[in-house]
Amino acid sequence: MPQKSLELTARNTTRPSLELIGLVEKSSEHGSEGGIDLAELMEPVSMRYAPHLDRADVRAFVDRLAFA
Amino acid sequence: MTTTPESIAEHILRSDLEGKRRYDSASVRHVLPLIVLQGGYPPGVNPRVDTIMRDFAEAAGITPKMSARAMTKAINEYYKGHPPNPELMAEVSEGVQAIVMTRIGAESARHLRTHAREAKTPGPVRRQAIPLHDA
Numbered sequence: 554m555p556q557k558s559l560e561l562t563a564r565n566t567t568r569p570s571l572e573l574i575g576l577v578e579k580s581s582e583h584g585s586e587g588g589i590d591l592a593e594l595m596e597p598v599s600m601r602y603a604p605h606l607d608r609a610d611v612r613a614f615v616d617r618l619a620f621a
Numbered sequence: 622m623t624t625t626p627e628s629i630a631e632h633i634l635r636s637d638l639e640g641k642r643r644y645d646s647a648s649v650r651h652v653l654p655l656i657v658l659q660g661g662y663p664p665g666v667n668p669r670v671d672t673i674m675r676d677f678a679e680a681a682g683i684t685p686k687m688s689a690r691a692m693t694k695a696i697n698e699y700y701k702g703h704p705p706n707p708e709l710m711a712e713v714s715e716g717v718q719a720i721v722m723t724r725i726g727a728e729s730a731r732h733l734r735t736h737a738r739e740a741k742t743p744g745p746v747r748r749q750a751i752p753l754h755d756a
Contacts, residue, residue: 554658560709565669595700597704597707598705598710600655600660602720603715603717606721606724607720610661610724615660615670618634619650619667619670620662621646621650
């Protein structure tokens, strides 16, 4: 197996992707059983208006910041 | 000038008067998971964002099978031990608020336009002749 494929395999098995982690999915279930309770996030890191964001806006905002 | 998520991000990423970046990349990346987690992210993750989230999950000790409550606890503990830059955090929070307000404003304006179109168009004002004397 080529070296690159080995690296990719190792990366995927040791560091699960965002979807596998389920972080976004769980956070989107806010208010329902099993979701991350954002209200339990500490004050310095909680953003009052974030739950009201449109997801397309989150993508545009985050994607631009990610290239900082 | 139109306020967009991109323009707000550019504003946060602007340099100071001496041309020096106000926040380094690591500081900005450190707060990104908070936006993603609290704001949600649509399907089809940007590879760079995916990497940032993977790194975050690894650093915070978050695993796929962890319960939501355990995840929340891990997130709090991670940021307690690695607090974000308070000025950057404040700017990001204000930026998020500005994005929400812009969206609400645009939707309200659209709603008003739709409502105005659907409302009955008033016809011409009919003038009623007022008799000047008794019939």
